[in-house]
Amino acid sequence: MLWGYYDPLLKDNIGLFSPYNGTYDGIYNVFDGKDDISKVGFIDRWRGESVLQFWGDKYCDMINGTDASSFPPFLDKKPLYFFSSDICRSVSAGFEQSMDLKGIEVYRYVLQPNTLASPTVNPDNQCFCRNEVVTNNCTMAGVLDISSCQAGRPIYISLAHFLGGSRSLLENVKGLNPSEKHHGTYLDVEPTTGFTLRFAKRTQVNMMYGPSKNITVLKKVKEYTIFPLVWMNETASVDDVTADMLKKELISRIEMLDIIQKALLGTGVAIFVLCLISYCVVRRNQSKIV
Structure with a gap:
């Protein structure tokens, strides 16, 4: 599951971390802030390109912000933008509250509610809808189809336990209990330096399965269903x-x-x-x- 196995359904080697075993996600070119301190840490190019090649849309293919490890100094509580190669897109986080971290004031930023909203709620997400059948005519919220950057594999990324997702996602799978406290993603950033001093990145890897007459275990699957495979909790805090x-x-x-x-x-x-x-x-x- 972690480092790769041969999947008889997809007829391919599948592994959550197999692409990253002994490798990296590419070269980043970032601004150093010498000419404009407000752009320090911003990603200029990734893998030699200033835009992505996954979504076929000018908006969705933009590389915005930093890598989330730091931001320009003197934050003013406006939304922060960062790019994640794990989900092949840029996202934004909004200011939630000021907090104390070991005697240091930090600003807590959480993912914007419209990040994984359906295109019916956030029209800007229309270009992220890749399969109208699976997403019920692009009305499903909470999941991101990243097959275009995963060699066509039917992989969907979401928050843990489908947090913020459509009700149908929770109804199709037993045992899910989304909680913002345990499954939310956040960044705690020191406002003067712009350094991220604490964060929690909680994502869930899902795979889409549809009706099949050939695979016994899938005969009961009447509609296309997104099944959770694993959710990951990456957290860190300043020592x-x-x-x-x-x-x-x-x-x-x-x-x-x-x-x-x-x-x-x-x-x-x-x-x-x-x-x-x-x-x-x-x-x-x-x-x-x-």
Whole structure:
């Protein structure tokens, strides 16, 4: 299942990680921010191309944002965009709330609700609909057909337990219980540096099966059904040593600058008030002399 086996239905070697065993997903060219700090980390080209070749559409084939490990500094809570080669597309995450991570303020971003919405809800997703029969005329939400970047294999990507997916996905398979807490994907980003300090990437790999007269186990499958194979939970968080270093080298200095700024502002206000009082006293004395 993990590293590959011969599938008699597809007549091909199938494995969740077999394409990545001893290899990588391609060369990335990214902006270094020298000319424009707001573009630091943005992907310019992947595998030598500035656009994808999977979807046959200008919008869906765009490579937007970074690789999600970092973003341009000084975040303003606007949506963040990043590209994932695992799902062969770019996605966006929206600001949810500010949080404390080991004494560091971070912004939590979660996947936008319209990321895997059906084209009837989000028309921009029309170009991601590859099979109208399986998706009930492109009305199904929560799954992404990535067969175009998986050598034609009927593989569908979703959030764990079909989180956010159509009701039919849950009704066709027993044992699913989607929960945002346990199955959601998020990024916790430090807003000043733009570094991702904690994340959870939870995806589910599914395969589509349809009616078959030849395969006994599939004779009871009356319609095209998307079956979960496995869901993966990739999580990581900044360690204590790095967090302490970040607080010492960055957070404490920013706080010191804030204190200095307030002190200078207070001093300036005090000097202005003294000057104003002195001016009023001088004018009053001049009036008495006259």
